[in-house]
Amino acid sequence: MRQLGPNDIIFILAAVRWTLVLSLAAFLGGAIGGVLVALARTSEFRWLRLPATGYIKIFQGTPLLMQLFLAFFVPGLFGWSVNPWTAAALGLSLHASAFLGEIWRGAIENVPRGQWEAATSLGLRYAPKMALVIAPQAVRIAIPPTIGFLVQLIKGTSLASIIGFVELTRAAQVINNATFRPFTIFALVALVYFLVCWPLSAYSKRMERKLLVASR
Amino acid sequence: MSYEFDFADVFAAWPELLQGLVNSLVLSALAMAIGMVVALAGALGTTSGPKPLRWAIHGYIELIRNTPFLVQIFLIFFGLPALGMRLSSNTAALLALVVNVGAYGIEIIRAGIESIQKGQIEAGRSLGLRPLQIFRLIILKPAIQAIYPSLTSQFILLMLNSSVCSAIAANELTAVAGDIQSRTFRSFEVYFIVTCMYFGMSVFFWTMFAAIERTFLRKPTR
Numbered sequence: 001m002r003q004l005g006p007n008d009i010i011f012i013l014a015a016v017r018w019t020l021v022l023s024l025a026a027f028l029g030g031a032i033g034g035v036l037v038a039l040a041r042t043s044e045f046r047w048l049r050l051p052a053t054g055y056i057k058i059f060q061g062t063p064l065l066m067q068l069f070l071a072f073f074v075p076g077l078f079g080w081s082v083n084p085w086t087a088a089a090l091g092l093s094l095h096a097s098a099f100l101g102e103i104w105r106g107a108i109e110n111v112p113r114g115q116w117e118a119a120t121s122l123g124l125r126y127a128p129k130m131a132l133v134i135a136p137q138a139v140r141i142a143i144p145p146t147i148g149f150l151v152q153l154i155k156g157t158s159l160a161s162i163i164g165f166v167e168l169t170r171a172a173q174v175i176n177n178a179t180f181r182p183f184t185i186f187a188l189v190a191l192v193y194f195l196v197c198w199p200l201s202a203y204s205k206r207m208e209r210k211l212l213v214a215s216r
Numbered sequence: 217m218s219y220e221f222d223f224a225d226v227f228a229a230w231p232e233l234l235q236g237l238v239n240s241l242v243l244s245a246l247a248m249a250i251g252m253v254v255a256l257a258g259a260l261g262t263t264s265g266p267k268p269l270r271w272a273i274h275g276y277i278e279l280i281r282n283t284p285f286l287v288q289i290f291l292i293f294f295g296l297p298a299l300g301m302r303l304s305s306n307t308a309a310l311l312a313l314v315v316n317v318g319a320y321g322i323e324i325i326r327a328g329i330e331s332i333q334k335g336q337i338e339a340g341r342s343l344g345l346r347p348l349q350i351f352r353l354i355i356l357k358p359a360i361q362a363i364y365p366s367l368t369s370q371f372i373l374l375m376l377n378s379s380v381c382s383a384i385a386a387n388e389l390t391a392v393a394g395d396i397q398s399r400t401f402r403s404f405e406v407y408f409i410v411t412c413m414y415f416g417m418s419v420f421f422w423t424m425f426a427a428i429e430r431t432f433l434r435k436p437t438r
Contacts, residue, residue, distance in 0.1 A: 061372075061418030063379035065390060066411040073404040077219040151282065158284035162383055169286055182294035190283045190291060197282035 004179040012185065015171030016192055022167055023154045025089045030096020030153070037101025039130070042108045052101065059098030065159050067091050072163050088160035092153065099149050107142035108134060144211065147204035151197045158193075168192060225400040226409050236392030237413055243306075243388055244375040247313035251374075254314060255321025262322065263329055273322065280319035285380050288312050293384040309378070309386035317374050324370060328363035361433050368425040372418055379414070389413065 040052035059067065071091030075082045082090070111134050119133040161170035172189040176182050226233075261273050280288065292315070293308035303311065332355055340350045382390035393410040397403050 058415065061376075061415045061422075062411050063376040063390070063414055065379045065382070066407060066414060069407040070404075070411060073407060077404060079218065155282075155284040158286045159380065161286070169284065169290075172287075173290075176294065181298070182290070183296075183298040186287055186291040186295050190279075190287050193283045193287060194279065198278060201278070201282055 001180055002178060004175070004181045004184065008175045008179060009188070012168070012171050012175055012188065013192065015166065015168045016196070018165070018167040018171075019154065019157050019169075019193075020196070022085075022088055022092065022157045022160060022165070023150070026092030026096050026153055026157070027150060029089065029093025030100050033093060033097025034100025034104055037097055038104035038108060041101060041105040056098045056102050059095055060102070064091075064095055064156050065162060067095050068159055068163050084160065084163050084165035087163055088157070088165045092156060092160070095156070096149070096153055099152070100146065103145045103149060104138065104142055106145075107138040110141050111137045141211065144204045144208035147200050147207070151200050151204070154197055154200075155193065219404075221405065222402060223405050223409070225402050226396060226405045229396045229400075232392050232396065233389070233409070233413065236387075236389035236410075237417070240375065240378055240388040240390075241417070243310060243313065243381070243386070244371070244378050247310055247317055247378070248371050248374055250310075251314045251317035251321055252325075254318030255325050258318060258322035259325035259329060262326060277319045277322055280316055285312070285316055285377055286383060288316060289380065289384055305381075305384045305386045308384060309381035309388070312381070313374060313378060316377070317370065320370055321367075324363050324366045327366070328359040331362040332359055357433075361435060364425075364429060364433055368421070372421050375417060375421070376414060 037052050037055060040048040041056070043049055043052075068088060068091040071094065072082065072084070072087035075087070075090075115133055115137065116129070119129040124133065157167055158169040160167055161173065164170070166174070168189055172185050176185045179185075258273050258276070261269050265273070289309065289312040292312045293303065293305060296303060296308075336354050336358075337350060340354045345353070378388055379390040381388055382394055385391055389410055393406045397406045400406070
């Protein structure tokens with residue numbers, strides 16, 4: 001065992017970049033998947049709605065940790081070996097696709113019915129109707145819960161440490177195993193997560209309140 | 217795909233899996249029950265406590281909501297002993313879940329308290345309802361109706377979150393999966409079955425909570 005030195009602290013603090021990179025990758029992957037899920041979920045075709053609903057239910061009804069384990073082991077079935085980074089990014093992206101899909105479905109359905117009818121009666125087809133009429137209004141509604149979910153996602157990246165990806169939490173464990181100062185180290189890590197997540201939470205809450213006032 | 221599935225070893229371990237499932241349910245139910253007591257106390261503190269207490273409770277809520285559960289559980293399991301408080305992994309898991317769900321519960325219960333309308337109580341009184349009737353029909357039932365959906369989904373979230381307790385080797389379903397995996401090397405099979413078990417629990421609770429809501433908490437149709 002050795003003393004907890006400044007280099008250890010720097011190692012832990014620097015590992016936050018992997019938490020941020022993983023969060024960003026998962027959010028981008030989840031945004032692409034989430035748009036597809038939301039569109040399928042609000043589609044007029046049953047054969048698109050049903051699988052999208054099932055996809056959302058499966059990810060809402062199982063632990064994120066299990067999703068990450070399966071993202072790690074399933075590619076192996078096809079003979080692809082994945083490293084922890086790929087597995088974590090894949091698992092979190094699929095997870096985010098389901099949750100963002102559900103959030104954005106709600107936002108799309110919240111656009112007043114009259115807007116859909118007006119767009120249709122103007123002769124707009126599906127794509128321009130969605131892109132020019134529905135999406136701009138849905139985005140406004142969707143921003144606060146989307147940011148709220150981003151906070152969930154950032155916290156969720158800590159589970160990538162369990163499948164062996166070295167991000168903030170894993171870095172803390174590594175240093176703790178060598179120096180055994182658990183209280184200091186994990187309190188520091190909690191503080192770093194807090195500094196990343198709290199401004200986002202506060203922003204999301206403020207936006208939500210603004211929307212509530214605007215809709216009154 | 218050249219992989220050969222072999223579920224035999226996993227199915228052979230069914231007594232362990234069943235025990236793990238029961239442990240997860242007990243852990244979640246206990247954490248929810250104690251967590252709601254914490255949440256009720258916290259909600260009363262934020263609605264009618266002195267200012268320093270309110271700030272402390274808000275600090276607690278923000279701290280828990282903006283840090284990962286895994287870090288909270290590490291802080292409790294590894295950090296507290298360094299301050300002289302030694303906990304078994306099961307106790308630490310329960311404590312971490314209580315601390316976590318307590319913070320989310322405060323907001324939910326506060327919303328329930330705020331949904332009670334003073335005018336309704338006065339209306340009930342002027343209709344000649346007895347105090348117990350007022351409490352049951354005008355305070356308790358609408359408040360439960362208001363918080364029921366968020367409370368039940370919070371419980372399912374807690375149940376799914378309890379899988380993280382395997383990180384400190386608490387005695388629950390995911391930890392059992394880890395044990396079986398390290399013994400049989402059938403990683404995919406174990407985690408697939410256990411994932412299905414969690415999904416089964418979620419479906420069970422979704423269905424049950426919806427049935428309870430339909431039967432007991434139906435709102436009068438206008």
